[in-house]
Amino acid sequence: MFGPRIGRRRILKEAEAGVPLADLVRKHVSMLFRSSPGRARGVVEMMKATCFAAVATLLAFGCGSTGTAGAPYTVHVVIQADGGAPGADFGSWSITQNEGLAFSASGDSDTNVSPVIPSTGDFYAGRAHTISFTREAGYATPAAQQITAATTVTANYVPAVGVSKGVMFVGHSLLDEVESYCAKGIAESLGHTFLRRSQHLPGAPLRVNWGSPPPADRYQANARDELPSGDFDTLIMTETIPIEVYAPNPNETTLYGGNFFDLIKSAVPTADVYLYETWVCTDAGTPGSCEGELDSNPLTFREHMDADKPIWQAPVDNINAASAHDGMKVIPIGSEYLARFYDEIALGNMTGFANIDDAYPDKIHPINAVRYMWALAIVATIYDIDIRGATNVIHDIDGGLVPGMPTATQAAEMQALVYDVWSANR
Secondary structure, three states, rough: OOOOOOHHHHHHHHHHOOOOOOHHHHHHOOHHHHOHHHHHHHHHHHHHHHHHHHHHEEEEOOOOOOOOOOOEEOOEEEOOOOOOOOOOOEEEEEEEOOOOOOOOOEEEOOOOOOOEOOOOOEEEEEOOOOEOOOOOOOOOOOOOOOOOOOOOEEEEEEEOOOOOOEEEEOOOOOOHHHHHHHHHHHHHOOEEEEEEEEEEOOOOOOOHHHHOOOOOOOOOOOOOHHHHHHOOOOOOOOOOOOHHHHOOOOOHHHHHHHHHHHHHHHOOOEEEEEEEOOOOOOOOOOOOOOOOOOOOOOOHHHHHHOHHHHHHHHHHHHHHOOOOOOOOOOOOOOHHHHHHHHHHHOOOOOOOOOOHHHOOOOOOOHHHHHHHHHHHHHHHHHHOOOOOOOOOOOOOOOEEEOOOOOHHHHHHHHHHHHHHHHHHHH
16 A cells, blocks of 8 residues: 555556556555545546656557446547657547547647547446547658557546445335336446435325325435435436326426425535436327326327427426526436337337337336336436446345346347437437
């Protein structure tokens, strides 16, 4: 472990000998992160700078190319011409990557060594990102092993410090403890910390969740009592259905959703607040087939996904406009994620799902494997991360395995689907 004085020469010597920066971090800093995170981050930054100075070739490097798949990584790139004198100009460079995420960089290399630090979140562990350096025509013939044309290397990745979140769920049986267990397991498998509490009352609108919260215990939260503690920086709540009845009523979703919104914002002004968008009965459009649905509405299950989107958005806009705070958002499960899932089932692309009834056998409640998929969307949204590579082994609050999780094949398909929708809507 590092003492008060940092062994800079030792780090440099180990870096020059080819010891991956990840190994240096594990060797020297891992325990320091637990006792003094701020000091540990300073040591890591020093290590990066030291390794920059040690590089004597064209490299893209970081703290090792492995890590928790899906965790956000920052790529540190050093460009230097082998054999070139300091300040030698060997052309211009550009950097792209192959995941379709928004990152590019370019510049001139007249200083010989040019560090480039893309923003955290654009690169992810466990996936190759191609960085190309191109020598422009008209420059002098390079020395041996300098770049002469497009050169491709595979970046290594510096893991971002794991993000810790305290998440309060408020809802009913379409957003209950299974989603919260899954979200916790998914987030922690990707290197983050997830404190979860869940208040869920069967069928309850926000009015009931606000006015008649359950007594708190190990399994149930009382959000009104617990949100003022400051322990929660994220609130995910949902309204009951049919949303076309509750959301347009100013004394329902806007009023009580606004109460929860202001409660957490008063304790943690930077808190993230979301309205979790759900769905209707799968037999919607057939009069008398869906308990609680409006028989006068002829829209089918799939048609509701598109038509209901602005209905869910409206109270969020109202709350943001009326509150002293702002920033409430929708997690568009029904209109985006479920719509894509429904369409992929119809195309035969979801293993184990012949039709939507396989996902919603009682016409309204999803099976646990589908709840897992919606939890992927939750984690992608609140951490703003790629969730591909997350675990599909989920434990409940007592340590038992949550049954009915997707198979490895199903989980990979669900993760790909969620990633596509999340990346298109972030």
